[in-house]
Amino acid sequence: MATVSLRKIEKQYDNKFKAVHSIDLDIRDGEFMVFVGPSGCAKSTTLRMIAGLEDITSGEIRIGNRVVNGLPPKDRRIAMVFQNYALYPHKTVFDNMAFGLKMQKWPKDEIKRRVIEAAEKLEITDLLYRKPKEMSGGQRQRVAVGRAIVRKPEVFLFDEPLSNLDAKLRVSMRVKIAQLHKSLKDEGSPATMIYVTHDQTEALTLGDRICVLNQGKIMQVDTPSNLYNKPANKFVASFIGSPAMNLVDTVIREKNGQLYVDITNDVRILIPLEKQQVLREYIDKPVCFGIRPEHINIANADDTINVVTGNLTVVENMGNEKYIYFSVGGKELIARVNNQNISTKDIGTSIRFNLNTEFCHIFDFYSEVNLTQD
Structure with a gap:
């Protein structure tokens, strides 16, 4: 068990490109922390710096009470699970899982005990004497996780371990990893786990906390x-959530003491009273x-406030719900509804929608900071 602490971590390459910008982050003992972000955001680079596989340009990394900047990976008391499994093809599952312990000259009885214990946790006991080529991708990834478990490291590092699996196997392995952390x-x-993914579903379902990265900078660290x-x-707001949050550039207006935003020239949305006070200095400013898709509903006949009329462009049937894409004055919005009466035959028609602005957000146009966050 160990905390992981990053202080002013930077990574700059020889060509002067700075990949990581002064990251500060504290990962708690036994926490499951997920790094998530788009491709190129430096999430894997940051993980590799923690592992010692990538040199840091400046800053300090602590694992537990030790500064590990100058330590090689084998001395950092970490175990890493890679995207490509990194198994020895000529060795059995047992020998793959035992390899690290054999190199450290652990007693044979202890090696066997640890391998069998890990295999039972991951339900791969019947695979111990197979070779990687005789197994599916999901089974190979469980072996890779098992190889990490037997070492009983202070910190587990996962670098997009499920990205090579199909959708069904990803769900199954995601559950296995969550169960492992709980067990x-x-x-x-308890094991401290740091997990890198570009898949926000993995991030939201696995993480105790999530670190959202973009262009080598931390955007937010918080609970899912x-x-x-x-x-x-x-x-x-735009990265977390599927479908993505609806975002409309607009201007705050005041009328009769109330604050509004204009969705179009003739469509005005009232901002909830509890959000108005913090926005008064933004009147007539961009x-x-x-607003998230689930907070846009098909309007009832008697709805009059915060109602827009949209032209349907796409209807996606997701089974128990539908994603409805519609345009209002040239601006595209998405609603997520349970209404089973809407179908593709309605594309091109106009439908009234109600926006539940209790859950809306207002962002500064220039800094992009959430002005209505509690």
Whole structure:
């Protein structure tokens, strides 16, 4: 068990490109921390610096009470699971899982005990004497995880471990990794895990907390619930959530003491009273209005406030719900509804929608900071 602390971590390459910009982050003992962000945001680079596989340009990395900047990976008490499994093709599952312990000259009985214990956790006991080529991708990835478990490291590092698996296997392995973290905690030996992914579903379902990265900078570190419901800025709001949050560049207006935003020249949306006070200094200034698709519903006949009429452009049937794409004055919006009466035959028609602005967000146009965050 160990905390991981990053202080002013930077990574700059010989060509002067700076990949990581002064990252500060504290990962708690036994926490499951997920790094998520778009391709090129430096999430894997940051993980590799923690592992010692990538040199840092400046800053300090601590694992537990030790500064590990100058330590090689083998001395950092970490175990890493890679995207490509990195198994020895000529060795059995047992020998792959035992390899690290054999190199450290552990007693044979202890090696066997640890390998069998890990295999039972991951339900791969019947595979111990197969070779990697005789197994599926999901089974190979479980072996790679098992190889990390047997070492009983202070920190587990996962670098997009499920990205090579099909959708069904990804779900299965995601559950296995979550169960592993819980079982280690229940056994009294909680493991600190740092997990890199570009898949926000993995991030939201696995992480105790999530670190959202973009262009080598931390955008927000928070619980999955807070990232979704209280995004700190426009980037987090747009990146977390599927479908993405609706974002409309607009201007705050005042009429009869009330604050509004104009979706179009003739469509005005009232801002909730509890959000108005913090926005008064932004009257007649540009902002970005955000609202999630599930907070846009098909309007009832008697709805009159915060109603827009949209022209349907796409209807996606997701089974128990539908994503409805519609345009209002040339601006595209998405609603997520349970209404089973809407179908592709309605494309091209006009439908009235109600915006539940209790859950809306207003972002500064220039800094992109969430002005209405609690």
